Amino acid sequence: MKRRSFLTHALVAGSALTFGAGCIRKIEPAQTNERQADNPGNSPLSGASITEPARQIPILAETDVLVVGGGPAGVAAAIAASRAGAETYLVERYNHLGGLWTGGLVLPLLSTHAVDKNQQTKQVIHGLGGEMAKRLADMGMAIHEINPVVDPEAAKYVLDEMIRDAGVKMLYHTWGANVIMEGNELKGVFIESKSGRMAVLAKVVIDCTGDGDIFHWAGEQYDEMKYHIGLVHRLGNVDRIDKTKSGYVKMDIGGETPIQSVNWVNMHGEDNQDGVDMLNLSRLQMDYRRQVWENVQKIRQTPGHEEVFLLDTASQLGVRMSRIVDAEYKLTLEDTMTFRNFDDVIGISGAWTTMLYKGKKVRKRERPYWQIPLRSLIPKKTENLLVAGRCFSFERELVEDTRIIGTCLITGHGAGAAAGLAVRERQAVRNLDISKLRKLLVEQNVWLG
Amino acid sequence: MVRLGEIFKRLRFRQVSALLALLLALPLGWKELTGFYAWLSPFILLNSIFGLKSVVFLNLAGLVVLVFVIVKKRWFCRKLCPVGLACDWASSFNSGKKNRIKKIPSIGKWLAIFSLAGAILGFPVFAVLDPTAIFNGFFGAFSHSSSLVVIISLAGFPVLLLIHLFVPGIWCTKLCPLGGLQDEVYRIKEFMVTQMKGDRKTASVSFGGRRLFLASGFGLVSGLFIPKLLKGETKPYFRPPGSVPKKYFDFLCVRCGSCIKTCPSSILIHHKDAEDAVSWMIPEISFEKGYCLEDCNLCSQVCPSGAITLFDTEAKGMLKIGLAEILPQNCLLTQNKECDRCKVACKYNAIKIDIHGPYDALPVINHDKCNGCGACFVICPAEAVRMKHLSSEL
CATH class of the missing domain: 3.50.50.60 (FAD/NAD(P)-binding domain)
Structure with missing residues (x-):
């Protein structure tokens, strides 16, 4: 190959390559400054503490x-x-x-x-x-x-x-x-x-x-x-619901249990809840009991559901x-x-x-x-x-x-x-x-x- | 040593290459490389560059081949092309009638010039005829249930072989746009070399001419008008993440099927819309079987034509496929059932369960964060999620 033709080849090839390499595109992530705000928590602890004396335990x-x-x-x-x-x-x-x-x-x-x-x-x-x-x-x-x-x-x-x-x-x-x-x-x-x-x-x-x-x-x-925490309850007298009553609307009364007149009602509850934080559990317990009660009252006020009553709420919160x-x-x-x-x-x-x-x-x-x-x-x-x-x-x-x-x-x-x-x-x-x-x-x- | 040399001599480059192409095309697990031969094709490369006016990293492979093609006449055909090998093999059954094709003009180079001229305006007309795309399309079509479109995709390669049983050698020498392009590129180089030497007397090649002018002119015109003519009322469909806008996508895609084959969730299928023939065989996302994985960019890695732009998996959150939408009437939460599958499935934290009370909750989708990957649609046990097309698609 002659020198000139070699140079020509090199020139053509080179220009093709530089054209290619010059404008490479790829989608890359944008730099985000978004920061997850840390959950401030609701610890009421003052930071003060006290020493428990050592003692003999039986x-x-x-x-x-x-x-x-x-x-x-x-x-x-x-x-x-x-x-x-x-x-x-x-x-x-x-x-x-x-x-x-x-x-x-x-x-x-x-x-x-x-x-x-x-x-x-x-x-x-x-x-x-x-x-x-x-x-x-x-x-x-x-x-x-x-x-x-x-x-x-x-x-x-x-x-x-x-x-x-x-x-x-x-x-x-x-x-x-x-x-x-x-x-x-x-x-x-x-x-x-x-x-x-x-x-x-x-x-x-x-x-x-x-x-x-x-x-x-x-x-x-x-x-x-941290996950959903709920409070389950049971309804009694669900077999006495009168569907023929005027103004009857189908309400959510949960799922059946082996006792015909009793249903259990699940609660999904709030997400992202700390299940080992006693103060949080106390708050949820109070809130949920009120909400369960109000929900049952709403059902009882619906025509046909007058006999339904709140049988019990669970003895413990549903920490999932x-x-x-x-x-x-x-x-x-x-x-x-x-x-x-x-x-x-x-x-x-x-x-x-x-x-x-x-x-x-x-x-x-x-x-x-x-x-x-x-x-x-x-x-x-x-x-x-x-x-x-x-x-x-x-x-x-x-x-x-x-x-x-x-x-x-x-x-x-x-x-x-x-x-x-x-x-x-x-x-x-x-x-x-x-x-x-x-x-x-x-x-x-x-x-x- | 002599033996080895003999073997090496007999070992034809193109046979080895075809074997390699076959291995890469078969579903053996080399997902990133399944479309590699399409990357080597200078025809797809130039269509992509002309169409998009930019290149991606793997295009360098095609550029290297282009350099070889400039230096050596039809280098790709002689050394690499698996389709060429197969066509020659099919022709060998009927070698007596080779003179038949002498009368046929070589259409390939006009197809190539026509395509490239069209590509400048976003419509590489005959890019789908690239042999590597046909070859890949054949293997890509195996991965899914049959439909007319899949059969067309599957048929390309066997039809080529079949033609050669009757008219030997017709594809490579006369029809193949990749072959035509190589001829043309080589001719241009020869022309330039003789020009540079200033030796006009020995110049046996010329550049330009009425035909070239007409072909490129028609290509440009078709690039301008054909897309508009073909665009009727078409239904929108979900395209892979990182896809170029639909008006370019339909034409830029060479239908090689590599993305369909490589998709680990098998959610890419051949698009078939009876009223939208222009986008037949294009990869479409169907959320029936799965969703678009958050840590995958295989389709963009294998796409040789740039129709799916290479993207970083980290960037996936902003590459929107569509948008998810909650249908409250179906959602289990409205029936006081326990469910948060969509929220858990969402890898982009786009779904929040809005709780107004323990018996009044509903998932809410943040459409800024949702990229339409379909995970929530797939997991939803109650068909309470619908995938919506982007407003730019409608």
Whole structure:
């Protein structure tokens, strides 16, 4: 190639390239100065404080397993541990078991079913959850086969009976107040009641407080989620509504319960609420009770609804989420959508909401069942502690499926069985022989896939 | 060593290239590269540059090819073109009738000039005839259920092969606008080189001429008028984020189907509107199966024609596809049911649940933040969300 022709080529090529490189376009984000205004909060604390004098605390008991919180998770945990042969104490702050399921009037046992690998809908909640559902159904105190709605008083009775039969030592009207630690080792829990402050020492403690009070005191890492808080109530005499009366308008009177004349009415409530802020809870309680009352009055004033009355409001606020522990494994949305198998599976749970997964819609009736590993119940740092109920370890995207009764029953059962086995084998829960745990769970009728 | 050399000699560049093109086109997971061969086409490149008067980063690949094409005659055809290889192969079944095509004038270069002239005014008429686009369109059409439009998209490549069974060699030598463009570019370069040398006597090539003038003139005129003639009453449709305005989009898009193939949520489908033939086969967003992912810009990465402008995923919030709208009469919250799926699904914090009381709540969409990704539409269990077209589309 001659020099001139080479130069010509180079010139043409060069000009083409510079033309190209000169005006590259790409859409890039604008610099935004928008800053999220921090929630100022409403802490009335003045900043002043006072020292509580040190004192001797009587030890109520030295036990194998201590379960704090008597909601669905706590009841399942206590019964499972006791049936596995461990001496078990159960601490509950109110006068009934079942927590939000019964006293909180969140009556549907979600989600008992999900889709298996052959696209067939099947029951996944077995074990203690299945036992409770069956006993209630046999009593005529549960309606619907899938996601049954139960009668709260019947459920309280059944749970009491099951706890009694299992030989669990029940501590009602008692509040877990603080942890007893030796380094990273959890030795027990201080409890508070009308009898004053006491200590219960235990080989394994199961945190079923829902808000994760125990792991919070133990200094674990966790995610704090603010979510909707509501107050559920029940209406009586809904069977006496006269639809033929002139001026009748259809009102929202909630969903049916096993008692024909009684409906339960859910409340979504305000979003972004702190569920562990006592002052916030006090405000919401007052506001909600007034709103429930006014709402029922509005219904009673509607022609045809004169006989309807407010039967009761829930004994506790419907705190949907608060703390989520960072455990050895954090369950992901991916896990629940792909039939992810875990060696240390402690149970399988169902699903009740439509979800987005990888940009696609997965309808609730297409949702696969999902396994829960023991590791998602074991906090990273503290020894002798298990977490069950809505505060076990999962991604926030999963919250609708993890905070509900069925999942609480499953995690509770798994944690209780693991604690019972750890005591029997004299091992740390972290080092449990997984095959033995699996055998025990299967013996206790848990379905592991 | 001699062996290796032999093998290397026998190893034809174009065969390897065609194999590579096939691998990239098949759904094997290289989503970012699925439209790479269309990027290499100087014809799409020039149409895009003339049409948009700007380039994107990947255009550099096409520019490099353009340089080779300027230096070596029909370099793309001889070294890279997978369609050319396939056409030659189809022709080999009927090699006896090669003389048939001698009488046919080479239309390709006029198609190319016509297109490029039209592109200057925003209407690259025959850009859809680019062989790489036809090749990609064939593979892109597999990803979805069939409709007439998908069949057309699917048919392009097989039809080319079929023609070659009867008239061997016709596409590459006579019809292909990419081939024609290469001839023309090479001719212009030869012309310039002889001009620069000042050696007018040996100049065997000339530049200009009545035909060129007519072709480019018609191209310009068509660029001006055809879009207006074809624009009837057309229904608006949702286009991928970062798309150029609709009036350019319809024409700039070469229908290669790369974006449709690459979309991870499979929400891009071939547009089909019986009354709007101009925008057939164009990527349209359908929110039936999913929504436009917040952390994805694959369609803009693979678009060779610049119809979808490359964008940063961080910028996605301001690239509006449409707008979501709440239909209160369907919303579960008006029935005192518990739901906040739309709010949770929204990745741009555009949805707030407006609570007036525990039994009086409704989601409210901030239309400044909403980019119409469709997540709320997809997740809504009660069909209480509607996707609305942008007012600029109507």
